[in-house]
Amino acid sequence: MSDSPKPVLEVENLSVRFPSQRGEVAVVDGLSFQLRAGESLVIAGESGSGKSMACRTLLGITPDSSRVDADRLDWKGQGLLALDRAGWNALRGAEIAMIFQDPAAALNPLITVETLISDAIRQHRGGTRAEVRARTIEALSRAGFPEPEFRMKAFPGELSGGLRQRVAIALALSCEPSLIIADEATTNLDVSIQAQIVELLRFLQADLGLALIFVTHDLGLAREIGGDLMVMYAGQAVEYGRVPEVLEDPCHPYTRGLLRSAPTMASDRNTPLQPIPGTAPRPGEAAGGAPFRARCPVAMERLCERENPGWTRVSDTHRVACHRFAAEGRGGVQ
């Protein structure tokens, strides 16, 4: 790793806080990660774990009422927190692009696919009419949109869900960004289309040297994407490592719980799923101790209530934030 290039994205101690009746609550709490060109990071966790909010800080689109803090939030060495509106506008779409969860809601229904994408290209890259058109067609065909010359005259409503998601990907690709954030981009798609989109993202990543952040709650998909995996719970990262490391040797009770509750093709009713008991905490509820303590089967009475566990090293690339693991190792979290 010594001669690897400098990361394009460096995040240290990132938090997003919202005012509430109980004072300020953190929805994202102390995240740190790095990403190099051509690498991918999968962020896994359930609804409300802060995955999407963390991604939104990278585009400067957190809600107005929120407060974003970080010791460091750097894109290619430039501090994002200091950006003004014009600075964000130059970066968004051009350098960092996001594919949202719901392709139907993310596309303007009243303009054609061609207008949508060529507007973005004109805004960020400029060029003559013919150049913009050529780039539009190129972006669409790269995203696997069939016969772009003819079909780009269509409105989003005339396309299937899979095609709409390809348009959203083409839009994200149109200005040749260096980082793509896919926020549950394949969640509502059929498995066969999901597989196509994942393959496409992986291909583009290798082909264009893109950095990719892939947000999902499906750990099977995490395996398909590869790279690093960050498991989030209640706004905090609880486990971090290479995808196969974390999935084959899960060290946090929450990661283990997630794996046990997801059916795989190897499971049937003779090996019942083991749901994680209880429900996810509301923002702020888990503050103070270990975030997962209320639902954790191996929580340590006082320690987990009072103290937030710091990282414990599992390997050079794998770390976990768990008091029980720190005290007893793998045996403790079985």
Added chain:
Amino acid sequence: MTPIFEAIGVNRTFTLRRGGKVSRIRAVQDVSLQLDRGEIVGLVGESGSGKTTLSRIMIGIERADSGEIRYQGRAVEPKKGFAALRREVQYVFQDPYNALCPTMRIGDALAEPLIIHRIAGRAERKQRVERMLSMVGLHADIARRLPRQLSGGQRQRVNLARALMLEPKVLICDEIVSGLDVSVQAQVLQLLLGLQQELDLSMLFISHDLRVIKYLSQRVYVMYRGQVVEQGATEKVFSAPSHSYTQKLLHAIPGREYPVPAGAQGRSENAGGTG
């Protein structure tokens, strides 16, 4: 044994008119499907394959061009027959957010089927609502709340509870867990298995997630472009698929080869090894 609920040779074609052009979509083509008593049958296929149209025909909210629906061996007459069926066959909808009236308290939403079908007086209704809430693992307090005060998983349980209020014999579940987080999904799946055993329910479970179907159902039907292309025991269909579409579906499952985590099946002999 006569199947409790079956579709025989069902056809449905939709006609679309757009810009003077008429196109026909054969949504369901000569589909037959059987559901035996106490059985969970899976119905898989991608969006647009006709799964939902078929299930809607089976409960009479969509018309079939031809074919027959039979309940307990007897043909169901259009309209009248389906109205009579509405107590015995219940449908759980995909979206737990839109399926509940936003201004109606959960308790009232659950009592409504009893009022419509004139079952039970006020006091007994309240009792039944409480019993059903506890059966799906919710606290009785929930009855006083509004849908927006519940989480997605709680809402889906409420939807299930409402479908079960009339003590149906057949439950049709249309993609009811696809929008849920895995841990919540696991809770709902365990609940469905428990209810099936406890109430001797028969279930048609529609999903595009083959992992869920594999876990839940004994038999499976695979639909592709309006037709059933493969059917049989889930174990068999998934381990040795004969149709190319089924093979393609199976191949597309994300992370299909990833191992069950150590300790997921109570691997106690290795517990306490380190530390």
